[in-house]
Amino acid sequence: MSSAIKIKTHRELLDSRQPGHGMPGELFGRQDVFETDVEVFFHKLWILVGVTADVPEPGDVHTVDIxxxxxxIVRDDDENIRAYRNVCRHRGSxxxxxxxxxxxxxxxxxxxxWTYDLDGSLRHSSHMGKDFDPGCHSLIPVHLKTVGAHVFVCLADEPPEDFSKLETVMAPRFAPYDLTRTKVAHELEIVENGNWKLVMENNRECYHCAGTHPELVNSFxxxxxxxxxxxxxxxxxxAYNDYVKRNAATQEAWEKDGWICERFESVDESVHTNFRTQRLVIAGxxxxxxxxTQVACTKLLGNVSRRDLGDVHMWGHHSWTHVMSDHAVIAYVVPLAPDKTLVRTVWLVHEDAVEGVDYDLQKLTEVWNATTNQDAELVANAHSGTQDPxxxxxxxxxxxxxxxxEFSRWYDARLKQSGV
Structure with a gap:
């Protein structure tokens, strides 16, 4: 007589995680877990969906599926960036x-x-009769905020209020670089064969870097x-003590010149908007x-006049950013399936920089092009292993x-708050 195999609930899987250890493999591979993740972490929280340079001119549109x-995402005739649900108010097309x-x-x-202005208002709808009120059928707006070049949206009716902390912390750190005055020099989209949480785990540690990222380690x-x-x-x-002293001296000199260096974290179980930031010393x-380790673009960002400003990091729950004196690299993930994750990476340079004159595209992109492709292989291999019995x-x-x-504890807390 055979006995049925009991399938653990989502909560039972979360509760089974031993503190200080990785997540159970089912949390990476199960369809029901994936669907809950999308609802909680991508439909209820603030998420990064692009950069201001994706829509540089009025009438430019950037469509994102989550x-x-x-x-x-659209830039309107008044130069404002707006976001709407991609759903016609007629029959949903x-x-x-x-x-x-x-x-x-x-x-x-x-x-x-049916035709809508860039401000979302319905301007044309034929054969609807005299009692039809177009003012009641504008496009559905989406909560949107820009921080530096980052375009964040929230699909929830009531977005988390603690996003204001990210704005307060990051706005002065990004301000000298004037990231809204940038253009996309290059972008790369890769579908990684792994769960989005494994993509983020891989990004949040560099335990693996020395043995897998020969290009990236040049700048670390x-x-x-x-x-x-x-x-x-x-x-x-x-050697480690010398490293600590060297970093401290560099950061002290930066701060004396007005460059914010302090590490800031908002990553514990109580927060909705998960992020951390710091200015890191670049090697060489x-x-x-x-x-x-020298600039790839001689036309520096914003009003920056010095090159040796290290790397301003910002990590979010599904994104990462590196801002240097000459360019920025901004990446974010979009979950596609339990074992499929879209990773979009954008390289930004000053809006007036000219390829071949101010920057060499290969030099600008070779480190993160290589690193992103290497990470895709690492994530696919890890995902496959977590599904092994x-x-x-x-x-x-x-x-x-x-x-x-920290990420695992925060992930658990957000699901618990959502009733999982």
Whole structure:
């Protein structure tokens, strides 16, 4: 007589995670978990969906699909960036039929040609009769905020109020770079064969970097990957102490000149808007994440006049940003399936920079092009392993992977608040 195999609930899986260890494999592979993740982490929280340079001119549109939802980002005739649900107010047809960029005069539904101004108002709808009120059928707006070049939206009726903390912390850090005066020099979209949480776990630690990212490690100091003093010899301990002193001296000099360096974290279980930031010293010339650590673009961002400003990081629950004196790299993930995640990476340079004159595209992009492709392979391999019946979550390194345990606790808390 066979006995039925009991399938654990989502909550039972979450509760089974041992503190300081990875998540159970079912949390990466199950369809029901994936659908809940999309609803909680991408439909209820603030999410990054693009950059201001995606819609540089009035009439420019950038359409983003998130699960069953689709969003139109548009710059209107008054230069304002707006967001709407990509749903016609007539019979629900998609107005923009596919994700990506376009330029339009007005937003026209391809089904019955209902036509909307860039401010969302309905301007044309034929044969609807004299009692029809077009003012009641404008496009459905989406909550939108811009921070630097980042375009954030929230699909919830009532968005989390603690996003204001991110605005307050990040606005002065981004201000000198004037990121709204940038253009997209390059963009890369990769579908990684892994769960979105594994993509983010991979991004939140550099335990793996020394052995897998030869291009990226050029701009890091070896100790940036984490350091466990246990069992280290005197030379290694002295080198680490020198590293700490060197970083402290560089940051002290930056702060004396008015550059914000302080590490700031809002990552615990109580917050909805999960982010952290700091200014990191870049190895070598301390200028840019390039193979020679020197700027790739000689026309610096904003009103910046010096090159050696390190790297201003911002990590979110599904995104990461690096801002240097000469360019910015902004990336975010969109979950497609339990084992499929879209990763979009954008390289921004000064809006007046000229390719071949002010910057060399290969030098600008080679580090993160290589790193992103390498990460895709790492994530696919990790996802495959977590679906093996033999998989048992192992312990995180407290010296190199503490952010992963923080992320796991935050993930659990947000689901618990949502009733999972």
């Amino acid at each position: 699960g069953k939802a689709s969003i139109i 998609r107005i923009m039929k596919k994700a990506g960029k376009a330029t339009v005069g007005m937003l026209v539904c391809p089904y019955h040609q 100091q070896a100790e940036d990957f984490g350091f466990c003093p246990d069992g280290q010899g005197e030379d290694a301990l002295n 010339a301390n200028e840019s994440q390039t193979m020679d 033999a998989y048992r979550p192992g312990p995180f390194s407290q010296f190199t992977e503490a952010p992963l345990d």
